[in-house]
Amino acid sequence: MLDVHVTEILVRLARAGARSTLQALHKAMTIDSRRVQALETLIAAHFREHRPVGFYAGKIGVSVAQLNRIARQEAGASVSHLLARRLVDAARRDLVFTPTPVQAIAYSLGFQDPAYFNRFFRRQTGTTPGTYRETERRRLAA
Template structure:
């Protein structure tokens, strides 16, 4: 099974950050506070809590979410829930905020976070680039939450206000997306699904079923609009994760193989060589 992070403290341990959260169900900090401890590359994982992250400057880092590599972007607001698989390569000197909270933290005010705020859903856009006004209003809320972090009751209302503000930003993005032809929306939804299930599910049939399509039809439509079949997209996402782990972690090849849920390291080696013409060891040694 893919690595599941069961609490905020476990996330810090997993990423190498030497920090104790404000509470078991809530924490807020700046990106600057994560240096120099956080690992260069954090492998794909799920979290059983929610994250709202603002990046003022991404620098040389990369986020891998929604089947896209987000790099060299500024003023980005993005959202994670237990539905998401997430990995990243940490950039140098990033600025911004990280906010973590469990579903229980917002009770009784918000009972179903994903239903109320769909940008936490794995099939919705959850990465937004902010304009100047949106950035100012959003960072003001983060700053107040940071300042009032010891007052849990107040922070609940402030987080709710941040989520409501984010819903308004999402509505703008929905207006833009509605103008996109249906088949391009299919491509985007497929990519989001792959990003959040590529480790556990490597067959086109799984994604076709999720989209109420046949595997052949999905392969055909994805290739028409992207130049690659659905299977090639799945393979590319697996390879991207494998290459990042080979380059930026000290995990041995067997560990990487099992993390990516190959039954045997030999199967992973054959898969990697088939698509890169190099063994995993040679790829790592040559970089």
């Protein structure tokens, strides 16, 4: 009879431990999800300023390494990659839907040198801003 009670107590303890571990894991995932949402909001507000990753980590209240780990886990990319992606998305939109010269778009996105913007855009997309603009406008016109 004592064996039955000891077994029952051990089973209940194991279940309680597993439940608390799952709850802690769920809570951590929720916190990480909120941190990534906060990161995306900060990126949207500051991407034109070309802030370092440390700026975003400080605003969120974590270390740079921890923020990069969370970003890779939740968003599938590092913080610097998320920043570059946001810059390229804004550049693509401006190139296709505005008549603004490439040089002015570069300055509006916070680049000090339009030539560097051209290199950055080419590295990210595989094509120059001018070529991208022509190609996309032709595609949209067809």
